[in-house]
Amino acid sequence: MSDAVAEKPKAITSRHDPRFEVTLYKYIGVENSHTLEFYKSHGGYESAKKAITTMQPAQVVDELKKSGLRGRGGAGFPTGLKWSFMPPVDGRQRFIVCNADESEPGSCKDRYVLEDDPHQLIEGMIIAGYAISATKGVLYIRGEYYQGYERLYNAIKEAKAEGFLGKNLFGTDFEFDIMLHRGAGAYICGEESALMNSFEGYRANPRLKPPFPAQAGVYSLPTTVNNVTSLACAVHIVGKGADWFAGMGTDDSKGIHHVQVSGPARRRGVYEVPMGITYREIIFDLAGGPTEEVKAFIPGGSSCPMFPFTDQYLDMPMEYASVAKAGSMLGTGGIMLIPQNKCIVDALYNVVRFYAHESCGKCTPCREGVSTWVPRMYQKMLAGLGEKGDLELLEDVSSNIRGRSFCPLADACIMPVQASIKHFRHEYEYIIEHGKSMYPKQSRWAD
Amino acid sequence: MVELATIKPFFAERQDVLNEILGRYPDYGRRSAIMPLLWEVQRAERYVSEARVHEIAEIIGIQPTEVKGVMSFYSTYHEHQVGKYHLQICSTLACSLAGSDEMYDFISEETGLVNGETDRQGLFSIQKVECLGSCTTAPVLQVNDTYYENVGKSRCKVLLDALRRGEMPEPWRERYGDNEGVEKAKPLQNTAKTGGNA
Numbered sequence: 001m002s003d004a005v006a007e008k009p010k011a012i013t014s015r016h017d018p019r020f021e022v023t024l025y026k027y028i029g030v031e032n033s034h035t036l037e038f039y040k041s042h043g044g045y046e047s048a049k050k051a052i053t054t055m056q057p058a059q060v061v062d063e064l065k066k067s068g069l070r071g072r073g074g075a076g077f078p079t080g081l082k083w084s085f086m087p088p089v090d091g092r093q094r095f096i097v098c099n100a101d102e103s104e105p106g107s108c109k110d111r112y113v114l115e116d117d118p119h120q121l122i123e124g125m126i127i128a129g130y131a132i133s134a135t136k137g138v139l140y141i142r143g144e145y146y147q148g149y150e151r152l153y154n155a156i157k158e159a160k161a162e163g164f165l166g167k168n169l170f171g172t173d174f175e176f177d178i179m180l181h182r183g184a185g186a187y188i189c190g191e192e193s194a195l196m197n198s199f200e201g202y203r204a205n206p207r208l209k210p211p212f213p214a215q216a217g218v219y220s221l222p223t224t225v226n227n228v229t230s231l232a233c234a235v236h237i238v239g240k241g242a243d244w245f246a247g248m249g250t251d252d253s254k255g256i257h258h259v260q261v262s263g264p265a266r267r268r269g270v271y272e273v274p275m276g277i278t279y280r281e282i283i284f285d286l287a288g289g290p291t292e293e294v295k296a297f298i299p300g301g302s303s304c305p306m307f308p309f310t311d312q313y314l315d316m317p318m319e320y321a322s323v324a325k326a327g328s329m330l331g332t333g334g335i336m337l338i339p340q341n342k343c344i345v346d347a348l349y350n351v352v353r354f355y356a357h358e359s360c361g362k363c364t365p366c367r368e369g370v371s372t373w374v375p376r377m378y379q380k381m382l383a384g385l386g387e388k389g390d391l392e393l394l395e396d397v398s399s400n401i402r403g404r405s406f407c408p409l410a411d412a413c414i415m416p417v418q419a420s421i422k423h424f425r426h427e428y429e430y431i432i433e434h435g436k437s438m439y440p441k442q443s444r445w446a447d
Numbered sequence: 448m449v450e451l452a453t454i455k456p457f458f459a460e461r462q463d464v465l466n467e468i469l470g471r472y473p474d475y476g477r478r479s480a481i482m483p484l485l486w487e488v489q490r491a492e493r494y495v496s497e498a499r500v501h502e503i504a505e506i507i508g509i510q511p512t513e514v515k516g517v518m519s520f521y522s523t524y525h526e527h528q529v530g531k532y533h534l535q536i537c538s539t540l541a542c543s544l545a546g547s548d549e550m551y552d553f554i555s556e557e558t559g560l561v562n563g564e565t566d567r568q569g570l571f572s573i574q575k576v577e578c579l580g581s582c583t584t585a586p587v588l589q590v591n592d593t594y595y596e597n598v599g600k601s602r603c604k605v606l607l608d609a610l611r612r613g614e615m616p617e618p619w620r621e622r623y624g625d626n627e628g629v630e631k632a633k634p635l636q637n638t639a640k641t642g643g644n645a
Contacts (some may be wrong), residue, residue, distance in 0.1 A: 013624055013625045013627065015625060016459075022625055025625045025626060028625065028626045029625075029626045029627050040518040092474070103577075103578055103579050104578070104579060105539045105540055105577075105578040106540070106541055106578075107580065107582065107584065108580045108581055108582050108584075110580075110584055111580050112579070112626045117628070125547065136489050142580070143486075143521070143523050144523070144576075144579050144580070144589065145580065146592035146593075147592075147593075147594070147618065179471055179479075180470065180471075181479070181482070181483070182483065182486060183482070184482060184484065184485070184486070184521035184522070184523045184524055185521050185522040185523035185576070186520065186521050187577065187578075198482070200476060200478055200479055201477075201478030201479045201480065201481040201482065201507075201517060202478070203516055203517055203605045204520060204521075213565070219473070219475060219476050223568075240605070258625075260582060260583050261583060261624070262541040262544075262582035262583050262585060263541060263544050266450065267623060267624065268583040268584070268585075268623055268624070269583050269622075269623030269624020269625070269626065269627070270583055270623075270625055270626045271624045271625050272625045273469075283615050286624070287624075302539075302540060306466065309554060313629060334582060336540065336541055336582070338544075339544070340487045342544065347540060347544075350538075350539065350540045350543050351540055354539050354540075354577050354578065357577055358577065360520075440547075442545075443546065443549050444544060444545060444546040444548075445545070445546025445547075445549035445550055445551065445553075445597045445598050445599065445600055446545070446546060446600070446602045447601050
């Protein structure tokens with residue numbers, strides 16, 4: 001570990017690739033990039049101006065559809081299509097909600113936008129608001145991101161003072177305002193209907209769908225919910241045109257994504273990449289390869305089933321269809337490397353514990369399964385008390401939870417469990433048979 | 448109830464703050480103010496007491512039990528006072544792979560506290576928390592609202608010592624990858640030119 005730190009390799013990022021131009025992350029990490037002055041002097045709010053003064057709302061939606069942008073929060077639903085689900089304007093208040101409750105383990109792409117480029121997000125919300133004829137935006141940021149909250153708070157104030165938020169934007173009669181709302185530590189708020197409950201001042205239990213947010217969202221009014229980087233992408237799609245965005249990536253997955261490499265990699269970090277790049281390119285070329293032997297990687301945040309660290313999976317292009325075909329999800333792009341000498345049962349217990357903690361307790365499979373039975377079974381195995389039949393029981397419980405819960409949280413826990421059993425069954429069998437892990441716990445803390 | 452009534456209301460001298468928060472939301476969404484009001488109290492008092500719950504309920508116009516129900520759902524509102532420095536150790540997988548389990552043990556030993564405890568002086572309290580969204584700069588330690596990223600053992604010691612002296616260091620914001628900034632990305636072009644000499 002200390003060797004890896006000592007010879008910290010030189011920076012190679014997507015910025016160095018002459019074939020690719022970093023756009024969304026262009027000013028992240030640059031001093032004062034969070035101020036309005038900086039943003040304006042780098043072409044800020046030009047896209048919003050273009051949309052509002054030269055395009056009809058329907059044209060903006062069409063542009064988004066043409067771009068092929070799919071939601072970057074994990075589910076990958078086409079953004080333009082989502083916008084078109086809004087009912088016709090009927091005089092009721094309409095909302096655009098930005099889901100900045102980023103809390104999927106392995107993900108941190110949104111935080112840098114919130115902290116370093118808040119105006120980019122505000123501009124994205126203005127464009128989305130205009131496209132769906134919503135005059136109010138809700139920006140729900142997770143409670144832990146206090147720096148992001150402060151910077152957004154100030155950015156919204158700056159934008160209001162300069163007339164980028166409020167009435168008569170860019171001399172038209174379009175008005176738009178943003179309500180900034182701080183969460184308080186609950187992963188389930190990343191689920192859009194739970195987020196809306198939380199915003200309204202209720203416990204963040206998910207709501208039954210339908211009705212979908214477009215019919216009855218925030219305060220039961222028409223609402224669209226988008227992820228931070230989806231909205232930020234909209235700024236550049238409007239600014240540079242849908243063809244620019246659609247020109248990158250593959251037929252199935254267009255444009256750019258932000259991958260976050262964590263675990264034992266030489267250059268951990270967030271990289272802006274064109275879709276369709278292979279996992280090998282990300283992990284070896286950008287992130288510099290692993291610092292120790294690696295046996296598996298998680299492709300998109302901890303809820304996405306892991307892949308063995310083999311050529312078959314490493315050479316897979318990062319696109320929604322290919323990853324789904326291989327049995328996992330592209331997710332948020334949070335790529336996590338699992339070292340060879342980390343006990344897989346221990347690693348999965350960590351994941352399970354997370355979901356057990358975050359279960360809202362509303363439905364039986366999740367309350368009794370995810371937050372009770374499953375973690376207890378892992379505790380039993382890790383304590384060396386595993387018995388013959390435990391693995392089969394875990395598989396049975398898992399398959400009975402999967403697809404039967406109220407919201408996707410339970411599946412998010414169970415799918416990685418099932419994948420780990422599929423690929424590393426021998427480690428489970430070993431711990432049950434021998435009463436101890438195949439790979440004893442070792443210190444991983446660098447000096 | 449008598450003792451609750453004798454505590455000075457928190458928002459009595461903070462009418463402007465209260466009005467600003469209530470003014471953020473539409474009239475039909477008054478309940479939305481619950482979470483920001485809880486935050487306001489907690490940031491000042493390091494927890495939300497029973498009396499404050501009653502006060503917020505009265506402001507919103509609902510029963511205290513409803514406010515409590517909301518408050519208890521979220522893991523960052525505290526029912527009991529935490530220390531002046533609330534040490535939150537991320538223990539989810541990416542941080543665990545970077546040594547956060549050992550970091551917890553170290554901090555626990557240094558402070559003499561276990562998860563959830565506050566010391567007698569009210570200086571430190573420690574809490575194991577779930578993913579803080581700093582996976583590429585793990586392990587992360589959050590002190591009150593401030594992130595300290597990539598906390599190795601020696602840095603952890605430095606940080607604890609500073610806090611003991613009553614100093615709160617500036618946030619340690621580590622940047623890798625495309626978030627390092629344009630300037631930092633530049634040197635590579637030079638090294639590429641010099642090739643083998645670099």
